[in-house]
Amino acid sequence: MYRIKTFNKIAPAGLGRFDPARYAVSEQETAEEGILVRSADLLDYSFPPSLLAISRAGAGVNNIPLDRCSEAGIAVFSTPGANANAVKEMVLCAMLMSSRDVPGAIRWVREKAASGVDVSTVVEKGKAAFVGPEIYRKTMGVIGLGAIGSLVSNIALNMGMDVYGYDPFLSVDAALRLDRHVHVVKDIHELYRKADYITVHIHFTEKTKHMIDAQAISNMKPGVRLINLARGGIVDDDALLPALDAGQVTAYVTDFPTNRLVASPHVIAMPHLGASTPESEQNCAVMAADELKDYLENGNIRNSVNLPAVAMERSGVMRLCIIHKNIPAMLANITTLLSRDGVNVENLSNKSKGNYAYTMVDLGEKVNASVVSDLQNLTNVIRVRVIE
Ligand code: MLT
Numbered sequence: 001m002y003r004i005k006t007f008n009k010i011a012p013a014g015l016g017r018f019d020p021a022r023y024a025v026s027e028q029e030t031a032e033e034g035i036l037v038r039s040a041d042l043l044d045y046s047f048p049p050s051l052l053a054i055s056r057a058g059a060g061v062n063n064i065p066l067d068r069c070s071e072a073g074i075a076v077f078s079t080p081g082a083n084a085n086a087v088k089e090m091v092l093c094a095m096l097m098s099s100r101d102v103p104g105a106i107r108w109v110r111e112k113a114a115s116g117v118d119v120s121t122v123v124e125k126g127k128a129a130f131v132g133p134e135i136y137r138k139t140m141g142v143i144g145l146g147a148i149g150s151l152v153s154n155i156a157l158n159m160g161m162d163v164y165g166y167d168p169f170l171s172v173d174a175a176l177r178l179d180r181h182v183h184v185v186k187d188i189h190e191l192y193r194k195a196d197y198i199t200v201h202i203h204f205t206e207k208t209k210h211m212i213d214a215q216a217i218s219n220m221k222p223g224v225r226l227i228n229l230a231r232g233g234i235v236d237d238d239a240l241l242p243a244l245d246a247g248q249v250t251a252y253v254t255d256f257p258t259n260r261l262v263a264s265p266h267v268i269a270m271p272h273l274g275a276s277t278p279e280s281e282q283n284c285a286v287m288a289a290d291e292l293k294d295y296l297e298n299g300n301i302r303n304s305v306n307l308p309a310v311a312m313e314r315s316g317v318m319r320l321c322i323i324h325k326n327i328p329a330m331l332a333n334i335t336t337l338l339s340r341d342g343v344n345v346e347n348l349s350n351k352s353k354g355n356y357a358y359t360m361v362d363l364g365e366k367v368n369a370s371v372v373s374d375l376q377n378l379t380n381v382i383r384v385r386v387i388e
Contacts, residue, residue, distance in 0.1 A: 001022060001023065001024055002022060002023050002024070002034060003029040003030075003031060004018065004023055004024070004025040004029060004033070004034040004292070005026070005029040005030075005032035005034070006027050006029075006036045006037070007035065007036070007038070007040035007042070008039060008040050008057075009038075010036050010057060010285050010289075011278075011281045011286075012285075013282045014036070014284075014285025014286050014288060015285070017286060017290060018289065018293065031048050032048060033051065033053070033296060034051070034052060034053050034054070034292045034296055035051065035054040036057065037056055037057070037063070037064070038056070038058055038284075039058065039272070042063055042064050047072060051072075052073075052074065052295070052385070053074060053077065053292055054074060054075075054076050055076075055078075055079075055288040055291050056076070056077065056079070056288060057079055057082075057285045058079060058082075058275065059078055059082075059083060059147070060230075060231060061076060061203075061305050062203075062205075066306050069306055070306045070355070070356055072383075073323040073382040075306065076304060076305050076306045076307075077291040077295070077302075077304050078303055078305055079283070079284045079287040079291070080147050082280065082283035082287045083148075083280035083281075083284055084148045085151060086276070087151075087152075087201075087274040087275055087280075088148060088151040089277075090255070090273060091155075091199050092155060092159075094227045094229065094268070095135050095156075095197055095199075095225070096135065097253060097268055098197070098250070098251035098252075099133050099225070100131065101130040101251075102130070104265075105129075105130040112126070133196075135197070136159065136160040137160055137161070137162070138161055138162075138196040139161065139162045139164065139194050139197070140152075140156040140162070140195060140196070140197050140199070141165075141192070141197065141199070142156070142166070142182075142201065143166050143167075143188070143191070143199070143200045143211075144167055144202035144230070145170050145174050145178060145182075145184070146174055147174070147177075148201040149167065149199075149201035150174050150178045152201065153165050153178060153179065153182045154177075154178070154179045157181055161197075162183075162194075163179075163181070163183065164182075164184075164191040165178065165182050165185070165191075166184070166185050166186075166188045167184070168186075189219055192216065192220045192221070193220075194221065195220070195221060196221060196223075196224060196225065197225045197226075197227065198220065198225070198226050198227065199228070199229070200212065200227070200228050200230045200235075201229075201230055203230075203231075204231030204233050204234055210233070210235070210236035212226070212234060212239075213236040217240065217243045217248060220248070220249070222248055223247065223249075223250045224248075224249055224250065225249070225251045225252075225253070226240075226249050226252045226253070227252075227253045227254070228252070228254045229253075229254065231256060237260060241260065241261075244267065249266070250266065251266050251267070252266060252267045253268040253269075254270075255269075255270050255271060257270065287303075291304075298311075298314060298319070298387065299319055299360050300312070300360075304353075306353070306354075306356065307353055307356055307358050308351035308352055308356075308357065309351065310350075310351050310358050312347055312360055312362065315346045315347045316346035316362035316365075317363065317365060318362070318365070318366045318386060318387070318388050319360065319363070319386070319387040320359075320360070320361045320372070320386060320387075321359075321384070321387065322334060322360075322381060322383070322384050323356065323357075323358055323381075323383045324356070324358075324359065324378075324381045324382055325357065326352040326354065326355050326357040327380055330357065330359070330378075330381075335348075338363070338367070338371070341368075343363055343364070343367050344365065345361055345362070345363060345364070346363060347362040348361045366388070
């Protein structure tokens, strides 16, 4: 029986993926093998030694201590693409709201009515304060062309916009999803110079923290409208607020509000709503559950953020899953140890990601416990798991 501890409310469709005969899934589990989480902060969570994997129903993983997980041999999964359509639709909404001041206009009508004015007599005159441009034939800049950024680029093209995209890590999959009319630029300054609207779709890391800083903003086209439904820390608020006051940035739409931001009349701030649709919550929960199950039951790794993608059909009678450091001779050390005991390897896969690597070995016969503990004791092996 595997124990899965849930943090946050996970959509029932995701919980339904776990066979109750094999899994106990609840918020109360202790000594858990797996964690399912949405946005709960696990940065200071003390992981039990039993924990093998954390699956995040969502794209961002800044609520999970990745380095600590890697060092402890805990695989971390996310669900790229599962909420992309929901975010794409919200970006569209953000573009329209930032063009004509729709939130300001709604507020104004309510305030007039609340103050006893017959709104029907003032709206025609009052509407002038909320006028703004159409997005048709304007230029959109998309920073980050992953699952969300590529959908945003394509919908912007469909709305009649000219689209510039920037992504130094553009994957083949993402490139294939991208409409061929999107101008993919190598120099972000080209995007800054041309875009009337800029939206960011990148992960928040030490490297992307304050990527949109005073320098970046000063390189943007005057009057640009900026959208950030990715993570608050990507934009440096200290640089943004004076740029909004000066009109260098006309409007900032974000779902990562702070009190300082909300005080600016040029900021449209809302709760973290980008992915909040029933469809997206269901997609994320199902994908997160499936990734976790496949890892626990088969050792297969798909969409991990700290370990390489490795998946094999089951063969042989016993599978060894070994997380180790990505250094020379590890594979040789592992296979030497297995051949010392005359064990036949049916199938093997070894891949690396950054400082870590994963070796999965299907064996033609069962090995005894001493082989497993010898493997575990190899220098630079982090975790060995046996799946039968
Ligand atoms: C994500 O990271 O997937 C989105 O920002 C939504 C979320 O955090 O749940």
